[in-house]
Amino acid sequence: MHFELRLLQRCWFIAGPTAVGKTTLAIEIATRLGAEILSLDSMSLYRGMDIGTAKPSAEEQQRIPHHLVDILDPHEGCDVANYVELAHQAAMEIDARGKIPLFAGGTGLYLRSILRGVFVGPSADPEFRSKVEEEADGQPPGYLHEKLRSVDPASAVRLHPNDQRRLIRALEVYHVTGRPASVLQTQQPLPAADRPRHVYWLEPPRDWLYDRINRRVDAMIAEGLVDEVRALLARPDGIGSTARQALGYKEIIDHLDGRCTLDEAITAIKTRTRQFAKRQHTWFRNLEECTPIAVIPDESPSELADRLVALA
Structure with a gap:
């Protein structure tokens, strides 16, 4: 799956680490360009996951049309190929209205896949997946990560040790093809002349960002993150394995299941979010x-938006 070259060159991209201020900046830029915003965030796709994902507010979404937000229920899955297909369709519709598609978010895999295309990979092997899940049960934390490291060290570096779904998928690709996913997934960039001109990532001072992360986590707890997670768990279909891995949600689920105190969960969220920002x-x-x-x-x-738009 590839974006059409003409459409890709029309798009703007604002990427960067969590808590850097992408949402507000994107709205400022969209106002100046006559753009509509497409979420570049893997967890903003899910309905009901509002506080922990720092999703644009209803007022912000009224001010500028947003796309790829609240399109899935939390029990559903969405791989990168699904996302790119949805993003391509939404961007085409925005372009047809004479608007500029402006992507904003922090999911690097989504950004790379839009820019370079998607490696679809082999079909799922349910029997292998079940076997690996059973094998991992009762093993110490990091077991699957170490297993992947032995056959595909590059993928192991890229994936978080707790991201069981993606760890199993990488092991599955190796099992089915005999080759590491990191080798098969090496999509090359377009020639420089064909690339979109406006692909920016925000690079903040580390201490400033870490302070913003800590304060954002405290604000999320005050806004009701625990109740939001409790409501998700109470849904008839529950919350699926993908959504469960979201930063903030996993730790609060651990708290609600009695595996840690709320203070321990908050500390873990802050620590893991800072680690995520570094990645x-x-x-x-x-x-x-x-x-x-x-x-x-x-x-x-507003000043940063002016600086970016001046580069156009």
């Missing part, structure tokens, strides 16, 4: 299509 930084820095944009702590979103 995002590495991902965007290594994506050659991306232009880094230094975030100046005292600069307002």
Whole structure:
């Protein structure tokens, strides 16, 4: 699955680590460009996951049309190929209205897949998946991560040790094809002349970002994240394995299941979110299509938007 070249070159992309201020900045830029915003966030797809994903508010979504938000129930799955297909359709519709598609978010795999296309991979092997899940039951944390490291160290570096779904998929690809997923997934960038010009990632000072992360987590708890997770768990279809792995949700589920106190869950959310932001930084820095944009702590979103639009 590839974006049409003409459409891709029309798009703008604002990427960056969590809590850097992408949502507000995207709205400011969309106002200036006459754009509509497409979420580049794997968890904003899910209905009912509002607080923990820092989803754009109803007022923000009224101000500028947003797409790829609240399109799935939490028990459903969505792989990168599904996302790119949905994103392509939404971007075509925005373009047909004479608007600019503006992607904003922090899921690096989604960004790379839009820019370079998607490796679909072999079909699922349910028997293998069940066998690996049973094998991992009762094993110490990190068991699947170590197993993957032995056959596909590059994928193991990229994946979080707790991301069981993606760890099993990488093991499955190796089992079915005999080759590491990291080798098969190596899509090359377009020639420089064909790439979209406006692919930016926000690079903030680390201490400034970590302080914002800590304060955001405290605000999410105050806004009712625990009750939001409790409501998700009470849904008739529950919450699926993909949504369960979302930062903040996994830790609160552990708390509600009695595996940790609320204070321990909050500490874990802050720690893992900072770790996630560090991985995002590495991902965007290594994506050659991306232009880094230094975030100046005292600069307002409006001023930063002016600076970016001036690059057009």
